[in-house]
Amino acid sequence: MIWQILGTICYIILAPILGGLLQGIDRKLTARLQGRQGPPLLQPFYDLYKLFSKEVVVVNDVQNFLVGGFLLFVVFSGALFFFGGDLLLVFFSLTLAGIFFTMSSCSANSPYSSMGAQRELMQMMAYEPMVLLVAIGFYVATGTFNVKEIVLHNGMPAIVYLPGIFIGFLYILTIKFRKSPFDLSTSHHAHQEMVQGLTTELSGSVLGLVELSHWYENIFLLGVVGLFLYKASWWSAIAAIVVCAISYFLEIIIDNVFPRVKWQSMLKSAWMVTLVAGVVNLMIIAVI
Amino acid sequence: MKVSKSPWLMHYDGSSCNGCDIEVLACLTPVYDVERFGVMNTGNPKHADIFLITGGINAQNAPVVKQLYSQMPNPKVVVAVGVCACNGGIFKECYNILGGVDTVLPVDIYVPGCAARPEAIIDGVVRAVALLDEKKKALSQEQVSSKEA
Ligand code: SF4
Numbered sequence: 356m357i358w359q360i361l362g363t364i365c366y367i368i369l370a371p372i373l374g375g376l377l378q379g380i381d382r383k384l385t386a387r388l389q390g391r392q393g394p395p396l397l398q399p400f401y402d403l404y405k406l407f408s409k410e411v412v413v414v415n416d417v418q419n420f421l422v423g424g425f426l427l428f429v430v431f432s433g434a435l436f437f438f439g440g441d442l443l444l445v446f447f448s449l450t451l452a453g454i455f456f457t458m459s460s461c462s463a464n465s466p467y468s469s470m471g472a473q474r475e476l477m478q479m480m481a482y483e484p485m486v487l488l489v490a491i492g493f494y495v496a497t498g499t500f501n502v503k504e505i506v507l508h509n510g511m512p513a514i515v516y517l518p519g520i521f522i523g524f525l526y527i528l529t530i531k532f533r534k535s536p537f538d539l540s541t542s543h544h545a546h547q548e549m550v551q552g553l554t555t556e557l558s559g560s561v562l563g564l565v566e567l568s569h570w571y572e573n574i575f576l577l578g579v580v581g582l583f584l585y586k587a588s589w590w591s592a593i594a595a596i597v598v599c600a601i602s603y604f605l606e607i608i609i610d611n612v613f614p615r616v617k618w619q620s621m622l623k624s625a626w627m628v629t630l631v632a633g634v635v636n637l638m639i640i641a642v643i
Numbered sequence: 644m645k646v647s648k649s650p651w652l653m654h655y656d657g658s659s660c661n662g663c664d665i666e667v668l669a670c671l672t673p674v675y676d677v678e679r680f681g682v683m684n685t686g687n688p689k690h691a692d693i694f695l696i697t698g699g700i701n702a703q704n705a706p707v708v709k710q711l712y713s714q715m716p717n718p719k720v721v722v723a724v725g726v727c728a729c730n731g732g733i734f735k736e737c738y739n740i741l742g743g744v745d746t747v748l749p750v751d752i753y754v755p756g757c758a759a760r761p762e763a764i765i766d767g768v769v770r771a772v773a774l775l776d777e778k779k780k781a782l783s784q785e786q787v788s789s790k791e792a
Contacts (some may be wrong), residue, residue, distance in 0.1 A: 382678075390673040394681050401648035401681055405692070408779065410716040412689060551687045558689040558716050 359503065362437040366574070370433060374570025375399040381607055388611045399566075406563035414463045414556045421459035422561050426568040428452035433575035439503030442490045449486075449575075453479055456553065456565070463556035471552030475540035477618045481625035482527035488633040489579065492520040495640055506587050512594075514583040519636025521583050525602055526628045530621070531576055533569075534610040537621050577603065647772040649681045653691035655711060657744070658734065659698025662758035663725035667697060669761045670768075677765060680772070688714035693771050694748075695764075699727045701739045705747050712748050718778035720771040722752045725759045732757060 379396040386393025395401075413419065432449040435441075457475045460468040494500050496516040497508040505513065514521050530537040541552035549555075554565060580602050581595035656664050670677045671684060685691055688711045700708060712721070723744040726732035730743040744750050751774055754767035 386676070386678060391676040392679050393676075394678050398649065398681050405649040409692075409718070410782075412714070412716050551685065551690065554690075555687055556689065562690065 359438045362439065363434045366433050366437040366578075367430065370571045370574040371567055374574045375403070377573060377603065378570065381603075384604075384607050385611055388608070399570075403563050403566055406566065407560045409559040411559035411561055413561075414465075417462045418459045418556070419561055421455050421462060422557065422564050424455035425452050425459065426564050426571075428455060429568045429571045429575070433571055433578070436502055436575055436578055439501065439506070442493055442500045442502055442505070445502070446486050446490055449572075450479070450483065452568070452572075456568075460553045460556065465556050467550040467555040468553060470549050471540045471555065474618060475553055477622065478530050478537065478540055481537075481622045482530045484626065485523045485527045485629045485633055488629060488637065489520055489524050492517045492633070492637055492640075493582070495637060502582065505582065506585055512584045512586050512591060516640050517583065517636060519632035519639075523628050523632040523636075524579070524583075525605070526632075527625055528576060528580070528602065529606055529609055530625065532573060532606055534606050536609070536613040536616045537625075538615060539618055539621065542615075647776045649683075650692045650768070650772045650775060651683045651685050651690050652677075652693045652695055652768065653685055653688055653711070653715070654695045654697070655708065657696055657698035657704050657708065657728065658701045658740065659725065659727055660733075663697035663727070666758045666761050667695065667724060667764060670764055675761045675765060677768065680769065682768060688712075689716065691715050692718070692775055693720050693722060693768065695722045695724055695768070696728050696744045696748075697724045699731045699734050700741045700744055700746050701737075702741065703739075705741060708744070709747055718775055718782050720751045720774050720778065721748050722754060722767050722771050723750045724754045724764055724767065726755055726757045729753045729755060 376396070376399075378399040379394075382398060383393040383396060428448050429452045432445050432452060435448065436445045453475070457472045457479075460472045460475070463469075490500060493505050493513060496513050497505045497510070499505060499508070533541060533543065535542070539552075541554050554562060557565060577599045580599050584595040584598055585591050654664070654667055669675060682693075688694075692715075694712060694715060696708065712719075721744065723729050727734060728744045730745075731740050734740050735742065741747070752767045752771050754763050756763050759767075
């Protein structure tokens with residue numbers, strides 16, 4: 356119990372720091388891949404500080420409330436995950452967080468942010484099936500949805516049973532991290548065909564909250580990647596961290612290599628991967 | 644920490660000949676890489692701190708420029724890049740040109756040149772960034788004094 360509470364507290368305190376550093380490394384590596392020097396490592400923190408000290412142009416109060424809901428439910432999902440709670444509940448509350456965020460940009464009544472919201476819904480449609488399959492995969496492999504019991508379950512790490520589901524999850528992680536080719540609804544690159552999509556109408560500290568939520572979300576998602584390997588022993592913890600680092604590096608490379616695609620190709624390919632890698636994997640372990 | 648550590652920049656092309664715009668984009672390339680200073684190019688006035696304008700103001704883009712400026716949250720800085728943006732430049736006598744950017748907006752930094760060289764543009768942006776801090780300070784002092792009053 357102590358460890359569970361400790362995990363939650365560590366997540367709530369450390370996730371923004373780690374998430375910001377991760378983004379700093381991301382921007383540095385991206386710049387290096389493009390042959391540039393890149394911003395300082397702490398740049399994301401400077402950005403966040405700047406956003407919080409700027410004037411806020413409030414479009415409507417509902418929007419601020421919804422952004423608050425987004426942050427709250429992202430933190431809740433992550434905290435529950437690191438507490439060792441129910442994986443299904445974790446994923447459902449993550450979806451709810453996503454819905455809050457989409458609603459916030461719908462509420463702004465601006466064509467660009469509504470377009471962003473529509474695309475975000477499309478993205479959710481693309482990744483949700485795979486997210487559910489991850490939860491089901493863990494259940495079939497270990498007989499429980501409970502994160503703590505998954506970790507304590509004696510047997511091989513889940514990745515041995517669920518290699519297909521792991522690959523499928525990595526695929527949709529590109530969508531969740533908002534990386535090119537799937538950064539349709541909003542992007543950290545200077546794509547401008549619909550201004551900034553989801554975040555067009557947000558400014559100042561409200562935008563800062565969105566940024567913060569993304570850091571929380573990224574760390575939580577890497578936690579799910581780690582769950583495929585973590586088995587409550589020190590060597591598996593190291594393996595989990597190494598695999599997380601490799602997956603994130605892979606995402607950065609994909610981000611830099613591929614141009615953005617249309618939503619049709621995203622939806623098709625994401626569902627194809629879900630079907631081929633995820634469902635087939637599930638069928639095989641169900642039979643065995 | 645200072646506001647100036649993370650200046651986000653919005654670039655608007657008035658009635659420029661595109662010479663200055665190419666130089667602005669050159670600043671983002673590996674040779675000059677303004678992201679070293681944390682500068683990010685954004686197309687969204689609500690996220691921008693620096694408003695960088697190339698080319699003069701004509702009857703059609705005057706309301707657009709005003710609109711963009713009014714959508715930017717405080718503190719904000721306007722940088723006019725190239726002689727066209729400074730005072731109308733080579734197009735000054737044209738029937739549709741009102742003049743430089745300062746005919747419609749309070750310009751903070753003038754970057755001369757036709758076309759303005761990337762070094763000059765970066766210099767202008769760095770000066771704009773310093774100004775951003777001053778404006779922030781003035782803004783918070785204003786808030787304090789308005790609270791006291
Ligand atoms: S200053 Fe020269 S290069 Fe720049 S927009 Fe004007 S004419 Fe073109």
